[in-house]
Every structure is written in structure tokens, then in C-alpha cells.
Amino acid sequence: MKTIIRSTTCADRLLFLLLVLASCAGIFISREAVSQSSDVLIEVNGKAAYTFPLTTDRLVTVDGPCGPTVVEIRERKVHVREASCPNRLCLKEGWISKGVIVCLPNRIVVTVGGGSAGSPRGVDAVTG
Amino acid sequence: MQLQDKYRIALLSAYALSLHGFEALLPTPIPWLKLGLANIITLVALMLYGFKTAMTVTLIRVILASIFTGTFLGPSFMLSLGGGVSSTAAMGLAWAVSRHFFGPVGLSLIGALFHNAAQLALAYLVFIQRIEAIMIISPVIILIGAVTGLMNGVVGGLLIKNLSRE
Amino acid sequence: MKTNLVAVLIFAALLNPLACAGRKPAVYKKTKPLMDTLVTITVVANSEGEAEKAIDAALSAIDRFSSLINFFSDQSELARINREAGIRPVRVSPDTLGVIERAIFIAEKSGGAFDPTIGPEIRMWDFLKKIRPSDASIREKLGLVNYRDILIDRDKSTVFLRRKGMMLDLGGIAKGYAADMALENLKQNNIAAGLVAAAGDIRAFGLKPDGTPWTIGIKNPRQKGDADELIARARLTGKAISTSGDYERYFIEDGRRYHHLLDPRTGYPSAGCRSVTVISDSGLYADGFSTAVFVSGPEKGMKLVAEAGVDAVIIDRDGGIHTTPGLKGLVAFEDNH
Numbered sequence: 193m194k195t196i197i198r199s200t201t202c203a204d205r206l207l208f209l210l211l212v213l214a215s216c217a218g219i220f221i222s223r224e225a226v227s228q229s230s231d232v233l234i235e236v237n238g239k240a241a242y243t244f245p246l247t248t249d250r251l252v253t254v255d256g257p258c259g260p261t262v263v264e265i266r267e268r269k270v271h272v273r274e275a276s277c278p279n280r281l282c283l284k285e286g287w288i289s290k291g292v293i294v295c296l297p298n299r300i301v302v303t304v305g306g307g308s309a310g311s312p313r314g315v316d317a318v319t320g
Numbered sequence: 321m322q323l324q325d326k327y328r329i330a331l332l333s334a335y336a337l338s339l340h341g342f343e344a345l346l347p348t349p350i351p352w353l354k355l356g357l358a359n360i361i362t363l364v365a366l367m368l369y370g371f372k373t374a375m376t377v378t379l380i381r382v383i384l385a386s387i388f389t390g391t392f393l394g395p396s397f398m399l400s401l402g403g404g405v406s407s408t409a410a411m412g413l414a415w416a417v418s419r420h421f422f423g424p425v426g427l428s429l430i431g432a433l434f435h436n437a438a439q440l441a442l443a444y445l446v447f448i449q450r451i452e453a454i455m456i457i458s459p460v461i462i463l464i465g466a467v468t469g470l471m472n473g474v475v476g477g478l479l480i481k482n483l484s485r486e
Numbered sequence: 487m488k489t490n491l492v493a494v495l496i497f498a499a500l501l502n503p504l505a506c507a508g509r510k511p512a513v514y515k516k517t518k519p520l521m522d523t524l525v526t527i528t529v530v531a532n533s534e535g536e537a538e539k540a541i542d543a544a545l546s547a548i549d550r551f552s553s554l555i556n557f558f559s560d561q562s563e564l565a566r567i568n569r570e571a572g573i574r575p576v577r578v579s580p581d582t583l584g585v586i587e588r589a590i591f592i593a594e595k596s597g598g599a600f601d602p603t604i605g606p607e608i609r610m611w612d613f614l615k616k617i618r619p620s621d622a623s624i625r626e627k628l629g630l631v632n633y634r635d636i637l638i639d640r641d642k643s644t645v646f647l648r649r650k651g652m653m654l655d656l657g658g659i660a661k662g663y664a665a666d667m668a669l670e671n672l673k674q675n676n677i678a679a680g681l682v683a684a685a686g687d688i689r690a691f692g693l694k695p696d697g698t699p700w701t702i703g704i705k706n707p708r709q710k711g712d713a714d715e716l717i718a719r720a721r722l723t724g725k726a727i728s729t730s731g732d733y734e735r736y737f738i739e740d741g742r743r744y745h746h747l748l749d750p751r752t753g754y755p756s757a758g759c760r761s762v763t764v765i766s767d768s769g770l771y772a773d774g775f776s777t778a779v780f781v782s783g784p785e786k787g788m789k790l791v792a793e794a795g796v797d798a799v800i801i802d803r804d805g806g807i808h809t810t811p812g813l814k815g816l817v818a819f820e821d822n823h
Contacts, residue, residue, distance in 0.1 A: 200473075215459040
């Protein structure tokens with residue numbers, strides 16, 4: 193072992209250390225970054241219909257039982273732009289960058305980033 | 321090219337090929353984890369006989385190995401070629417620029433780094449095109465590359481020492 | 487080469503925590519629209535695959551059950567019972583029979599404050615379109631609301647509504663029962679901790695990965711600012727919690743609030759409470775008794791809660807808060823109250 197270490201130059205050792213440190217840091221940074229640049233999942237009737245990256249702007253028209261629902265992705269945020277459901281609650285949800293928008297009558301669920309929207313003030317569920 | 325050079329290249333290529341084949345037989349915990357044993361030969365060729373020999377040996381190894389395994393000109397051949405050529409080129413450059421700055425271990429680490437970087441870039445351009453996947457996998461691959469590169473460099477260094485003693 | 491091996495082993499050990507990061511128990515969550523609401527199942531599992539498998543199985547169990555008792559579907563067992571009202575008994579699955587039997591039990595216990603035969607009345611209202619039935623039609627249909635006219639034959643597994651025009655509506659307990667079912671299903675799939683929430687009907691079991699019980703927020707029935715403002719939070723495990731409130735489905739006309747919690751004895755919305763939260767061992771009872779207590783009003787409701795052996799938080803029509811002694815230390819009210 194000793195002779196092996198002695199056979200390496202200073203630059204060798206430095207390079208190795210640098211590579212290990214940089215890649216270890218990279219592992220954590222990339223995990224963080226990827227968990228943030230999440231996907232937009234659109235489900236109709238409980239079945240996954242589309243998955244899009246949040247980073248690409250686009251308009252998607254999804255057909256549900258009540259008719260088309262237009263979902264818009266823009267600047268890493270998602271909202272329902274047009275809806276044909278009777279109560280249009282989904283329109284009122286506004287723009288989200290994490291969490292869920294639901295249109296119950298049209299059976300459409302739009303989930304951003306795994307859906308675990310930070311529940312209000314450390315609560316696991318809400319009754320009422 | 322002298323006859324002696326041809327013999328040398330043939331011999332080194334044969335070593336590289338057999339290491340390449342031997343590596344394929346080894347069970348690895350992760351399918352894409354490669355030890356890059358053939359890089360030991362590239363390293364030895366570069367440090368003892370120069371860049372031209374090293375590059376020739378690399379090309380012969382990549383092309384023959386792909387012909388033997390029936391993947392010549394296929395996607396895995398492209399990855400192999402890109403990785404091999406860029407790693408040999410990077411090692412050659414580092415060796416030429418600073419002859420006594422890096423030892424075999426340093427050169428091997430550079431080779432592993434460029435091998436992986438080239439393969440990741442090619443994989444992104446040709447196959448996956450999902451930057452998140454590449455971003456996730458890159459540091460892991462580079463870390464493993466540093467470890468295998470270290471091992472290969474040490475083995476290569478011992479080989480060079482023994483060969484130049486003769 | 488031996489020393490190399492040591493180096494490799496050291497590096498393998500360094501890599502290990504990274505590889506193991508995914509094996510620690512973590513919380514996984516999935517939401518699906520079912521039973522005309524949102525069902526969210528949260529589980530503690532070692533891997534996403536394990537969690538997903540268990541959650542999907544539990545969700546499809548709810549889906550199967552909801553197709554049996556869906557009030558609005560012509561194909562459901564419930565619809566068949568209603569169609570054959572006054573004509574002939576209908577053979578139903580054990581699940582449906584069990585739910586109806588327990589609905590009758592809650593109706594008896596509450597002296598009719600909860601009544602699964604409320605169907606003919608509730609059908610005439612539309613809280614979204616603000617449609618209020620005429621006083622005459624409310625009075626006319628009231629004769630069809632009586633849980634004593636549900637005849638059950640256990641041996642034949644049949645249900646018969648004695649009079650034509652009668653209608654069962656299990657909306658008051660179905661979601662609580664669905665939460666019970668999903669929970670059993672999760673346990674069968676070796677999930678040791680989790681949370682099933684069929685809208686506001688929630689069942690909690692086991693502990694979170696950090697060893698603490700689940701925290702369930704209780705909505706403020708009169709939201710001041712942002713959505714989901716809480717009035718209290720409950721720390722629960724091994725319990726079910728359900729809330730009935732006058733703010734869930736309602737409209738306001740001429741200054742009066744008309745909501746979906748009808749008093750089966752009058753046919754009009756019950757005005758005694760703003761919301762009632764019941765905590766019980768069973769989701770079905772929590773769900774059913776929250777309705778029954780709401781309709782009973784705060785005073786009778788408190789008595790009913792004691793008799794039924796459940797705990798409750800009652801917020802009366804003036805915003806006064808009444809809680810049972812059993813909730814001491816389990817429910818914490820927000821500072822603004």
C-alpha cells in the first residue's frame with residue numbers, strides 16, 4: 193500500500209480527491225435539482241393520461257366525461273385554463289408549482305411534483 | 321512504422337482485447353458498471369510507446385471487440401468508440417502537456433473521466449435525451465469511474481515499472 | 487492486489503449510505519377521485535413500489551365497494567333496492583347488507599336524527615344550482631323517510647323498502663366505511679402505518695416514521711381568509727375521525743343558509759350546529775354519528791355521543807365549542823379561538 197501511494201504524484205492524489213468530492217456533491221445536488229424540476233401528471237378517471245416536464249411550456253387538452261379541460265404549463269407552473277365542468281372549481285385553484293388540481297365532475301387530476309403539496313401547517317390530513 | 325512497432329501494437333491489442341473479454345465475463349452488481357480494464361493497456365501503451373501506439377491499440381480493441389460480439393457499428397459500438405477515443409486523446413494530451421505532473425494513476429483517472437463524460441454525452445444525444453436522467457446518473461458514474469480509474473492506474477503503474485525494468 | 491481490495495471495500499462502505507437512502511421507511515401518498523370525492527391514501531413503507539402496490543389495492547377495494555352503493559348509478563345494488571321499493575326484496579352483497587344494518591343501528595341510536603332513507607328528500611335539493619324544493623313537496627315526501635321501513639332478511643341476504651318511492655341514501659356513512667375497508671386492505675398488504683382519507687372521513691393507524699401519531703386538522707366551519715383554515719388539530723392513531731359541516735354543500739338564500747344535512751324528521755336543514763367532528767374506533771360510526779350528532783344539535787348531540795361511546799367536537803350555531811372529556815390532550819385548538 194505504501195509503495196503504491198508513494199508511486200503517485202501530488203497531482204494524482206489531488207485529482208482523485210477532487211473527482212470523489214465533486215461527484216459526491218453532484219449526487220446530492222442532482223437529486224435536489226431533479227426533485228424540483230418535477231413532472232406534471234395528468235390523470236383522467238384515475239388512469240395516467242399524460243406526463244410532461246414542468247420545465248416545458250405547453251397547452252394540453254384532456255377529455256373527461258363533461259368535455260374538454262385545457263391544462264396549461266407555463267414558467268414552471270400549472271393551471272387549468274378552460275374547463276367544461278359545471279362548477280369550475282378547478283379554474284379557481286389558480287397556478288400551482290407543487291400539489292394537485294382536481295376537477296371532480298370531469299374526473300381529472302393534475303399532480304405536480306409527486307402531489308405531496310406541503311399540507312397546511314404540518315397536518316397530515318384535514319377533516320371537514 | 322517499424323516491424324517492431326507492429327508486433328508491439330498487435331501484442332498490446334491482444335492484451336487489451338483479452339482484458340476486454342475477461343471483463344465482460346465478470347459479474348457486476350450494476351449492468352452498466354464497467355471496470356475499464358482495457359484502459360490499463362492504453363495507459364501502458366501511452367506511457368511506454370507514445371500516443372500514436374495508444375490510439376491505434378484503442379481503435380483496434382474497440383473495433384475488433386465489437387466485431388467479435390456482433391455489435392459493430394451498433395449503438396453500443398458508438399458508445400464504446402466515443403469513450404475509447406476521447407479517453408485516449410485526453411490521456412495523451414495530459415501526458416504531452418505535463419510529462420511529470422501526472423503519474424499513471426492521474427492519467428488513468430483522466431482517462432476514466434473522459435471515457436464516462438463522452439459516453440454520457442453520447443447517451444444523451446443519441447438515446448435518452450432526458451437531461452434529468454443524465455444529471456442523476458452522471459455523478460454516480462463519475463464517482464465509480466474515479467474508483468475504477470484509481471485501481472487501473474495502480475495496476476498500470478506496476479506494469480509499467482516491471483516492463484521498464486526488463 | 488490485496489491492498490486494492492481494501493481500498494475498494496472502503497469505497498463500497500462510503501457508497502453504501504447513498505444506496506441505502508431509499509430503504510428507510512418513508513411516507514408515500516396517492517390521491518384518486520372516487521365516490522364523488524377525493525380519496526387520499528398515505529402509507530409508511532420501505533419503498534415506493536411496496537407503497538404503490540398497497541395503495542392501489544386499497545383504492546380499487548374502495549372503487550369496487552362504491553360501485554355497489556353509488557346512489558346515482560343505475561347499476562348499483564343501492565339503485566336496485568330503490569327501484570324495487572314497495573315491490574320486492576333485493577338480494578345484496580354482504581358488504582352492502584352490513585353497511586345498511588349499521589346505518590339502521592345509528593338511526594335507532596340517534597332516534598332518527600340520522601336516517602338512511604333520507605333519499606327522497608335529499609334528491610329534491612340541488613346545492614350547486616341553489617334549488618330549494620317547495621314546502622309542500624318537502625312535507626309530501628317526509629312520509630317516505632323512515633328507517634323502520636327497511637326490512638332486512640339476514641338469512642336470505644335481502645333488503646326490502648316497504649313503501650314505493652322510498653330511497654336509501656348511504657352517503658352519510660359510505661365514505662367512513664370505505665375508509666375502514668381500505669385500511670383493512672392496507673393491513674393485509676403488510677402496511678403497518680398509514681392514513682386513509684375519503685374527503686373528510688379519515689382513518690389513521692400506526693405511527694409516522696418519526697414515531698409520532700398522525701395529525702389531523704379540523705377545518706374552521708367559518709373560513710376567514712385562506713382556504714383550509716383550521717380550528718383545531720387532533721393527534722390520532724388507531725382511530726377514525728369524521729366531520730359533518732354546514733359549509734360543505736350549501737347555498738345562502740335571503741340570508742338563510744341551506745345545507746345538505748337535512749333533519750329526517752322535518753325535511754329541512756338542521757340549524758343547531760356549524761360542524762360536528764366525531765372520533766371513534768370505526769370510520770363508519772365516526773361518519774354516521776357526525777351526521778347524527780349534527781342533526782341532533784349540541785345538547786342532545788352531547789348525550790348521544792356519550793351513549794354511543796364516541797368522542798366529539800361540536801361547534802354550535804353561535805361558534806361555541808363543546809368537546810367530550812375523552813379528547814383532553816388529543817385535540818389542540820388553534821390560538822385564534
